[in-house]
Each structure stands twice: as C-alpha cells, then as structure tokens.
Amino acid sequence: MANALMGLIDKAKNDISKLTGLAASSVVKTTKLDAGWQMAIEMVEKRSIPDGMDILATYEVKLDDQGNILEFNRKGMRKRMETVSEV
DSSP states (O other): OHHHHHHHHHHHHHHHHHHHSOEEEEEEEEEEETTEEEEEEEEEEEOOSSGGGOEEEEEEEEEOTTOOEEEEEEEEEEETTSOOSOO
16 A cells, blocks of 8 residues: 555656646645545745745645546645644
8 A cells, every 4th residue: 555655646746746847845745535635745836045945835636546636726835944833
C-alpha cells in the first residue's frame, strides 16, 4: 500500500506541476475518499533569495483512484519561513 501511495503522490506532484507551471515543494496532506484521493500540495509560486522568503501556495488536488487529477484549486499562500497551524 505504501508503494502505491508513493506512486500516486509522485504522479500528482508531476501532473500539478505541468498544469500550473510551478515546482512542487511537498505534499502536506493526503486523504483517501470514497472515490479517489484528495491531497494538499505546496507549490513554489515565487523563488527568492534567501529561500526562506520563497512564496509557497497550497493547492487542494482531487484525484480519481488511478491518480488522475479531476480538480485543483489554490487554497492559500505563505512565505516558506512562516509556519502554518492547519492545512
């Protein structure tokens, strides 16, 4: 199961990067739904120097059971160095 989930995560990060033109930073949440998956993926909206000032956006991504993106939307943005209490 872990290898299958890792494959879904890698596919989702790659596909959302292609769709948005942004680099995926990390997956911060994964939830199994009745039909498919939902993930929260942080994307680099703007690179900065130092990198702690990068602007990250959290995208909510809904996938079918095969990992194909059905829907995505940006839920929020933050500087990399800022902490977030809830996703």
